[in-house]
Amino acid sequence: MKPTLLLSLALGLTVSSALAGESRKVSPAKVVVFTNLFNEADTSGNGILNFEEFSNSYGASERPVITEIRYDALARFFKSEERGFPIEIRGIRLEDFIESNGGRRINPSKAQIFFAADDNDNGFLSLEEFFATRIQSASTEASAVKAFDKLDKNNDNQISPQEFGIGSIPG
Numbered sequence: 001m002k003p004t005l006l007l008s009l010a011l012g013l014t015v016s017s018a019l020a021g022e023s024r025k026v027s028p029a030k031v032v033v034f035t036n037l038f039n040e041a042d043t044s045g046n047g048i049l050n051f052e053e054f055s056n057s058y059g060a061s062e063r064p065v066i067t068e069i070r071y072d073a074l075a076r077f078f079k080s081e082e083r084g085f086p087i088e089i090r091g092i093r094l095e096d097f098i099e100s101n102g103g104r105r106i107n108p109s110k111a112q113i114f115f116a117a118d119d120n121d122n123g124f125l126s127l128e129e130f131f132a133t134r135i136q137s138a139s140t141e142a143s144a145v146k147a148f149d150k151l152d153k154n155n156d157n158q159i160s161p162q163e164f165g166i167g168s169i170p171g
């Protein structure tokens with residue numbers, strides 16, 4: 001048995017007991033698969049995925065805003081030490097990565113996507129902000145502009161929640 005597998009099985013026990021209170025069962029097979037995906041993504045090898053590492057992981061979406069939402073939902077703050085000084089770092093733990101299927105269990109609603117994409121919090125999506133909600137590739141850029149123009153019914157060069165298809169603004 002390879003050491004990595006032994007480690008995975010040991011972590012599997014931790015995950016199961018940590019989640020027992022939530023009555024969720026994580027199968028050993030799932031623990032092994034997602035531990036491997038996590039370790040591949042953790043290029044710094046510190047046991048935590050930062051945003052850049054998560055962006056290149058299995059849990060990342062082709063839509064940048066969804067990757068951001070998943071990261072924000074899973075990332076926590078940790079105390080660490082650098083050259084003898086305590087620092088605070090943020091990232092995703094292995095347990096949370098496994099439990100959420102690498103983040104893919106987090107599928108945001110249209111409203112969550114709209115408000116996460118609205119970087120300057122003005123209640124509207126500019127073309128640039130709208131791009132983050134779309135699948136990223138060179139060939140889709142033109143179609144993103146087309147989709148933006150189609151949604152922008154009043155031609156004010158921004159997408160309102162209503163134009164985005166969200167009935168009313170929460171809160």
Ligand SMILES: [Ca+2]
Pocket residue numbers: 042043044045046047048049050053
């Ligand atoms: Ca890392």
Ligand SMILES: [Ca+2]
Pocket residue numbers: 118119120121122123124125126129
């Ligand atoms: Ca905005």
Ligand SMILES: [Ca+2]
Pocket residue numbers: 151152153154155156157158159160163
């Ligand atoms: Ca508009």
